[in-house]
Amino acid sequence: MQAFNYKFQQLEPLKSFKRVPVPEMYVPGHRTCAGCGPALNYRLVAKAAGKETIFIGPTGCMYVANSSYLCTPYAVSWIHAQITNGGAVASGIEAAFKVAARKGRNTGVFPNIIVMAGDGGSVDIGLQAMSGMMYRNHKVLFICYDNESYANTGIQTSPTTPYGAKTTFTPPGKEIPEGKVLFPKDPPQLVIGGHPAVKYVATTTIAHPLDLMNKVRKALSQPGPTFLHMLATCPKGWLFPEHLTKEMARLAVETGMWTLYEWENGTYKYTNVPKKYKPVNEYMKHQGRFAHLKPEHIAKMQAFVDEKIKNVKQAIAVAAPVPTARQKA
Amino acid sequence: MAKELIMTGCRAAAEGAKAAEVEVICSFPIRPYTAIMMELAKMVADGELNAEFIHGEGEHAQLSVVLGAAASGARAYTGSSGVGVTYAMEIYSPMAGGRYPAQMAIADRTLDPPGDFGSEHTDAMCTRDQGWLLGWADSPQEVYDNTLINYRVGEDHRVMLPQMVCQEGYFVSHIPDKVILGDQSQVKKFLPPYRPIGPLSTTKPVSHGPQIRPDQGAPMDAMRAAVFLDVPKVIEEATADFNRIFGRNYDPFVDQYKLADAEIAFFVMGAHANTCRKAVDRLRKQGVKAGMARLRWVRPWPTHQLANALGHVKAIGVVETSTSYGGAMRGGNLIHELRASLYDLDQRPLVTSFMAGLGGETIWPADFDYMAKVLTEMVKEKKTKRYVYWIGM
Ligand SMILES: Cc1ncc(C[n+]2csc(CCOP(=O)(O)OP(=O)(O)O)c2C)c(N)n1
Ligand code: SF4
Ligand SMILES: [Mg+2]
Numbered sequence: 002m003q004a005f006n007y008k009f010q011q012l013e014p015l016k017s018f019k020r021v022p023v024p025e026m027y028v029p030g031h032r033t034c035a036g037c038g039p040a041l042n043y044r045l046v047a048k049a050a051g052k053e054t055i056f057i058g059p060t061g062c063m064y065v066a067n068s069s070y071l072c073t074p075y076a077v078s079w080i081h082a083q084i085t086n087g088g089a090v091a092s093g094i095e096a097a098f099k100v101a102a103r104k105g106r107n108t109g110v111f112p113n114i115i116v117m118a119g120d121g122g123s124v125d126i127g128l129q130a131m132s133g134m135m136y137r138n139h140k141v142l143f144i145c146y147d148n149e150s151y152a153n154t155g156i157q158t159s160p161t162t163p164y165g166a167k168t169t170f171t172p173p174g175k176e177i178p179e180g181k182v183l184f185p186k187d188p189p190q191l192v193i194g195g196h197p198a199v200k201y202v203a204t205t206t207i208a209h210p211l212d213l214m215n216k217v218r219k220a221l222s223q224p225g226p227t228f229l230h231m232l233a234t235c236p237k238g239w240l241f242p243e244h245l246t247k248e249m250a251r252l253a254v255e256t257g258m259w260t261l262y263e264w265e266n267g268t269y270k271y272t273n274v275p276k277k278y279k280p281v282n283e284y285m286k287h288q289g290r291f292a293h294l295k296p297e298h299i300a301k302m303q304a305f306v307d308e309k310i311k312n313v314k315q316a317i318a319v320a321a322p323v324p325t326a327r328q329k330a
Numbered sequence: 331m332a333k334e335l336i337m338t339g340c341r342a343a344a345e346g347a348k349a350a351e352v353e354v355i356c357s358f359p360i361r362p363y364t365a366i367m368m369e370l371a372k373m374v375a376d377g378e379l380n381a382e383f384i385h386g387e388g389e390h391a392q393l394s395v396v397l398g399a400a401a402s403g404a405r406a407y408t409g410s411s412g413v414g415v416t417y418a419m420e421i422y423s424p425m426a427g428g429r430y431p432a433q434m435a436i437a438d439r440t441l442d443p444p445g446d447f448g449s450e451h452t453d454a455m456c457t458r459d460q461g462w463l464l465g466w467a468d469s470p471q472e473v474y475d476n477t478l479i480n481y482r483v484g485e486d487h488r489v490m491l492p493q494m495v496c497q498e499g500y501f502v503s504h505i506p507d508k509v510i511l512g513d514q515s516q517v518k519k520f521l522p523p524y525r526p527i528g529p530l531s532t533t534k535p536v537s538h539g540p541q542i543r544p545d546q547g548a549p550m551d552a553m554r555a556a557v558f559l560d561v562p563k564v565i566e567e568a569t570a571d572f573n574r575i576f577g578r579n580y581d582p583f584v585d586q587y588k589l590a591d592a593e594i595a596f597f598v599m600g601a602h603a604n605t606c607r608k609a610v611d612r613l614r615k616q617g618v619k620a621g622m623a624r625l626r627w628v629r630p631w632p633t634h635q636l637a638n639a640l641g642h643v644k645a646i647g648v649v650e651t652s653t654s655y656g657g658a659m660r661g662g663n664l665i666h667e668l669r670a671s672l673y674d675l676d677q678r679p680l681v682t683s684f685m686a687g688l689g690g691e692t693i694w695p696a697d698f699d700y701m702a703k704v705l706t707e708m709v710k711e712k713k714t715k716r717y718v719y720w721i722g723m
Pocket of ligand 2: 032033034035036037038039040062066148152153234235236237238
């Protein structure tokens with residue numbers, strides 16, 4: 002049974018924007034907010050993955066705002082999953098395609114199976130299903146599009162909402178002036194730390210489209226489970242003007258609020274590391290969710306980020322930016 | 331060649347799944363159904379079954395995995411017991427609403443608290459309004475048979491619904507009995523391959539489960555309800571074919587025992603029917619005109635078949651092995667729907683209920699004698715004095 006040779010896809014890296022496939026697999030007509038980061042994210046992921054793809058979409062903005070009124074923007078197959086079970090539904094789909102291949106019912110290439118889950122659907126209520134899928138070594142790419150809140154239900158705090166953010170469940174007040182008092186979970190580290198079957202994990206943002214698409218293609222060229230953590234800025238939830246969607250993601254990297262890296266078989270490779278980090282307030286000051294913070298809160302955030310980027314500087318060599326090396330499955 | 335073996339209900343379920351050539355199996359341990367998965371795991375390990383055997387991380391995942399598999403065109407199989415059945419609750423409706431005809435084997439078990447391994451129908455009965463096919467077997471043989479019959483009915487394009495194939499924990503799941511396993515040529519004749527409708531595919535892109543407008547909700551619900559109007563016909567066809575091909579003699583909906591001239595009747599589900607039949611025989615010898623109706627399907631509920639089978643009886647005792655705390659009759663579940671089924675008859679039987687077999691307790695022959703006494707008094711007094719009697723306390 003193990004010996005069967007499934008026709009897994011190998012997707013070449015895109016050397017430049019000129020090589021990016023023209024066909025759109027995530028087409029217009031959805032109802033996301035103007036300037037929606039996750040929608041742009043979806044478009045880039047779908048483009049990079051191509052036609053032979055199946056998306057699993059757990060409940061969240063990328064379900065509700067994309068598939069309104071029985072219409073969907075997916076030019077490839079897509080199935081709704083509960084917010085709880087993206088990883089498990091994907092496991093069943095992958096298993097079905099494996100049996101179909103073994104029995105000769107499906108002789109074509111093995112589909113790219115991609116879960117496109119929000120932060121809640123990935124590392125909070127969806128964590129168990131994601132972890133189970135990864136542990137069991139299913140050939141599935143799990144993407145956490147991180148808009149840093151339970152956005153679809155009206156911007157409630159999630160485990161990736163940053164310290165100090167105002168959400169509808171963490172309103173700042175006299176007793177709790179910061180709003181959110183906890184520091185966020187680290188999704189890639191959750192995956193890397195406990196899933197031996199996962200050999201490739203990477204982070205990216207919507208402000209780095211070629212990097213994003215190449216990480217998708219590299220992840221999809223692996224024979225087993227992979228994980229991508231994508232910063233997908235959300236003007237509605239973070240309270241910034243929608244024309245700054247890309248700018249916010251870029252500033253996140255320039256301030257160290259977000260780091261771009263690949264982790265491959267135990268080795269980290271950081272990219273787009275600024276020569277000199279900007280202060281975090283350069284990022285925070287644009288966003289209404291941080292508007293209530295006092296200087297001491299911002300200092301606390303700066304200390305958190307300083308600690309985080311220490312790792313980047315000390316432990317890991319800065320490597321060349323994309324394109325990434327081709328994978329051998 | 332068909333062969334006759336001695337086996338438990340769990341083994342019979344696994345043999346049924348193997349005969350159906352299930353392709354994706356998802357397990358999670360909980361007694362007593364676990365033994366079904368142990369059997370299947372061994373069949374896969376030994377290369378007797380070409381299936382993906384997936385260790386789900388819980389029952390919620392089990393259901394999710396088989397949903398994904400069925401959506402992708404694979405015949406999928408899972409199962410559970412007790413709190414495992416309720417842990418998966420979120421997924422029952424998406425599975426039925428998405429029309430994914432996977433199968434779930436249940437060896438039933440009490441819910442907590444307290445921890446109790448005993449059989450009780452309450453676990454699977456909790457799911458009865460989620461749109462699944464649902465029914466109980468009374469023996470390992472019927473477990474095997476129902477596994478095949480349910481795939482045939484569930485995968486019929488007029489139906490396309492998931493199925494819950496239930497047996498009582500221990501009474502059926504763990505007590506060996508004679509089982510005739512069909513020959514694979516009989517199985518092939520009875521059960522065609524699963525033909526999914528609009529499965530996930532890279533050549534024909536589809537969207538499964540988009541959001542709707544509120545005004546699209548009612549028509550969709552009406553469609554889901556309407557399917558159940560067609561199901562009885564499909565069950566009748568499938569049962570007739572099954573009886574013919576495998577040489578059995580099932581009534582599609584209601585197993586009727588000495589009902590034709592009965593004045594009092596027990597209304598039961600599952601293996602307690604075996605004790606009940608003996609009780610009926612004994613009561614008959616004592617001159618009591620007793621009979622038994624055993625329900626084979628809870629969903630679809632056989633409303634008219636029950637009215638036909640039981641309409642002439644004077645008093646019916648519903649043997650309830652599930653709870654409906656605070657329900658209309660203050661006891662179990664079945665009595666509500668049985669009473670509703672009889673309501674339009676000109677001459678309605680009197681109906682009461684007996685809470686029996688709860689916590690996995692045996693329902694003893696003497697318990698049926700007591701029930702018969704209550705029913706006989708009801709007939710004499712022409713009145714239902716109480717809606718519920720708690721047995722064995
Ligand atoms: C079991 C369950 N609990 C709660 C909800 C309500 N709910 C719908 S969307 C959503 C937010 C999802 O957040 P996330 O996964 O981060 O995606 P986003 O909406 O931010 O894109 C929630 C909590 C649900 N659909 N299912
Ligand atoms: S709330 Fe945020 S994530 Fe959701 S649609 Fe609007 S911009 Fe996109
Ligand atoms: Mg979110």
